[in-house]
Each structure stands twice: as structure tokens, then as C-alpha cells.
Amino acid sequence: MATLRDHDEGEGDDPRPSADTLYDALSDRRRRYTLHYLKQRKEPVAVRDLAAQVAAWENEKPVEALTSQERKRVYIALYQSHLSTMDDAGLVEYDADAGTVELTASMADTDLYLEVVPPESVPWSVYYAGLTLANAVVLVLAWLDVRPFSLLPDIVWGPVVLVTFGVSIFVQLYADRQMRIGDAGPPPEYPDGN
Secondary structure (H helix, E strand, O other): OEOOOOOOOOOOOOOOOOHHHHHHHHOOHHHHHHHHHHHHHOOOEEHHHHHHHHHHHHHOOOHHHOOHHHHHHHHHHHHHHHHHHHHHOOOEEEEOOOOEEEEOHHHHOEOOEOOOOOOOOOOHHHHHHHHHHHHHHHHHHHHOOOOOHHHOOHHHHHHHHHHHHHHHHHHHHHHHHHOEOOOOOOOOOOOOOO
């Protein structure tokens, strides 16, 4: 899988979008929802179907419960602005005459993650800094033979530290799978998505 990186215009037939291009596209929720839906489908989709799903996510309701006004509002925005902008940036192939859109080959091979940190949570970087500090304090207290840490031999504390990091890594891997744009289900930022 490709990673986010800048590209040279002269490289190959299918250059990767630059990080700036991706950040610009991802700055708009409708575009994020569009990329999420297209990555799930992996084939050309009708703009009306795309608009219906994006409208459903925006209004937090099933497609069947949408009003015609909710569908139309998203359809018009996609048709008049977002799809042509994303096409010009090389993220999608938009055929306005046929009314279809699909990801470009380079976007289909690009993994996009969106870390959504609710107010009651902390980012993973802060979590790991805290875990490192806590483990360092435990190791120092065990090394200084402070009770209750002196009740276990020093050799036991190494595996304890490894287990805390190992469990944390697997939890983060699971959480990251829920944050990837294009995975099954609603987009990462969808209120009931995770």
C-alpha cells in the first residue's frame, strides 16, 4: 500500500497525490465521506448513489429515511463543486456526462487514516508518553526496593513493562483499523461509527 508523500509531476503514468492535495481534500467533511464511500465500493458508482450515502451520513439516518431535499442538497454540492475539484486534484475520475465517479488508481492504493479524538479521550502519542513515564516510575521504585515493588524480584518488572506496551499496541492497532477511510461501516468521524 502506498503512503502519503509528495510526488514529482514527471514520475510515471499515475503519480501519487501530494500530501498537501490530500490534506486539502480531507479538510472538507463531504470529501472525506466521498472518499470513504468510494474506497468501500472499489468501482465506479452513480453520483446519485454517492450523494444519497453522503447525505445519510451527514444527517445521521439511513438512506431510506432521507428527504428529497437532503439528497438534493448534497447532490448539488457534489455535482457543482466537490467532484470536479477532486477530479482536478487527481483523487477521483469523475464523468459528469455518465454521472459516475470512481477513485483513481493511486487513491485506491493509498491508505488514509483519520484520528478522531473525542473530548474525553487522549491522542495515542500522549497515551504512550504517559505509559512510558508510568513504567519508568515503576522500574525506578522496584530498583530502589520501595515497597510494594520490592516484593517481586526485579526480573519480573521487565516483562510487566513489555506486557503493558504489547497490550497497548494491539489496542491501538484495533482502534486504527476503525479510523481508516474506506473500511467497512460509516466514516471514522461518524458519531456512531466506533
